[in-house]
Amino acid sequence: MKVLKLNATELGFKASYDYYNSVWARDGAITCIAALELSDRELTEACRRTLEALRSTQTKTGQVATVRYLDKPVTYWGGVDSTLWYIVACWHYYEATQDGSFLKEYWPSVREAMRWATYQDNMNCNLVISPEAGDWMDASLQRSGLVFYNNCLFYEAARRAAQLAREVGEEPLVDPEDIKERVNVVFWPVKGYKEELLPLRWAQGAYEEAVNPKRRHYLNYISFERYDGRCDVLAHVLAIIWGVADGDKTRRIIDYLVEKEVSSPYPVKALNPPIFVPDYTWKPQMDLYRPRNWQNLPFCYHNAGIWPFIGGFYVLALLKAGRRDLAEAELEKLALANKAGKTEWEFNEWLHGKTGEPMGARLQSWSAAGYIMAYKAVKEGVAPRGVELS
Numbered sequence: 001m002k003v004l005k006l007n008a009t010e011l012g013f014k015a016s017y018d019y020y021n022s023v024w025a026r027d028g029a030i031t032c033i034a035a036l037e038l039s040d041r042e043l044t045e046a047c048r049r050t051l052e053a054l055r056s057t058q059t060k061t062g063q064v065a066t067v068r069y070l071d072k073p074v075t076y077w078g079g080v081d082s083t084l085w086y087i088v089a090c091w092h093y094y095e096a097t098q099d100g101s102f103l104k105e106y107w108p109s110v111r112e113a114m115r116w117a118t119y120q121d122n123m124n125c126n127l128v129i130s131p132e133a134g135d136w137m138d139a140s141l142q143r144s145g146l147v148f149y150n151n152c153l154f155y156e157a158a159r160r161a162a163q164l165a166r167e168v169g170e171e172p173l174v175d176p177e178d179i180k181e182r183v184n185v186v187f188w189p190v191k192g193y194k195e196e197l198l199p200l201r202w203a204q205g206a207y208e209e210a211v212n213p214k215r216r217h218y219l220n221y222i223s224f225e226r227y228d229g230r231c232d233v234l235a236h237v238l239a240i241i242w243g244v245a246d247g248d249k250t251r252r253i254i255d256y257l258v259e260k261e262v263s264s265p266y267p268v269k270a271l272n273p274p275i276f277v278p279d280y281t282w283k284p285q286m287d288l289y290r291p292r293n294w295q296n297l298p299f300c301y302h303n304a305g306i307w308p309f310i311g312g313f314y315v316l317a318l319l320k321a322g323r324r325d326l327a328e329a330e331l332e333k334l335a336l337a338n339k340a341g342k343t344e345w346e347f348n349e350w351l352h353g354k355t356g357e358p359m360g361a362r363l364q365s366w367s368a369a370g371y372i373m374a375y376k377a378v379k380e381g382v383a384p385r386g387v388e389l390s
Helices: 002-006 025-035 041-055 080-097 100-118 148-167 176-187 200-210 233-241 247-259 284-289 308-320 324-339 365-380
Strands: 022-024 067-069 221-223 226-228
Touching: 002 025, 002 041, 002 365, 022 025, 022 041, 025 041, 025 080, 025 365, 041 080, 041 100, 080 100, 080 148, 100 148, 148 176, 148 233, 233 247, 233 308, 247 308, 308 324, 308 365, 324 365
Parallel strands: none
Antiparallel strands: 022 067, 221 226
16 A cells, blocks of 8 residues: 555556656556555545546547656557556446446546447457557567457456446447457367357468367467467456356466466466567567566566566456465465565566566556455455456
8 A cells, every 4th residue: 555655646656656657557557456445545536546647648539548657748559458458447446436426527438448449350350459569568579469468358348338338328339248259269269169250361270270179278369370379377367357268267277377387486477488589479679679677588577577466366366266275375475576585565567487586666556456456355355346256
């Protein structure tokens, strides 16, 4: 709570007290989800300011900016996930406060954000298509096309937007259950798939090659005539928490993550396995121009670096899967990660995936938020709104 209050500015939650003097949509939304569970007036007001800062960046087509800076008149767009996280955070705020005036004021913005999301589909497959760097992996490690993470988020945003639509007496723009079905058809390849749900022009050959009856996790992304089969850990734990994955898939995913030790030395690595040689996803030539802390060398940054905010969601996923003993053990490790071997809590942005050395900015909002969510779920049985624990 102290970290979140340190990072609460006139524009809402900035990403880090130590470095990022800016409000990021994805960081801010995740921070709001945790902060709203604390019933703290100061933090709730910071959530409202965060949403207002993001809403003020919304374009005439409905897109919400990726980041808004506090110390310079600069705003960047480009991320598909930013608009989706904004929708999800607005739902959480309304559910926490039951503020009718908020709903009346923000619903037009949420509706247009959802409309923009539905237009990110040039394959007519009712899923969102992402450009390179169109999600939180926006450095030298990039996905494009049909990205599993963005489409899990699309489902959650559609589900929450539909609930808000009904609150104001409107019909939802899209059917969330249709999105969930398509996500499972596209990213978990099986024989006998429904051809009408699969964007064949892109994916047929790659998709058929990826069919495996013993599959243990979803594909990372599918682009033109190629796919990446690595496990995006954040996307998978969100898929479990939000109910994209059914019981059998959840069991397979959790068993895979445990077997592959994604929480060693701390919870959890962002990607498994790491990329060791350049390919379509990792472009190390870009790292020549980046500071060390933002390079995607193996076990660094997005390339299997440890991100404590994902660790928080991982603990929630373990509880959702009925693995309470493991969730309690991982919460302890997550606490150690956020202390980074020090006596004081640091809440680092990320840590080296093998050594556990802290590499990113200190006092990171979503690292603190992930720990709050995990702690309250394990110790108090209180999960973020909309998440049912076993």
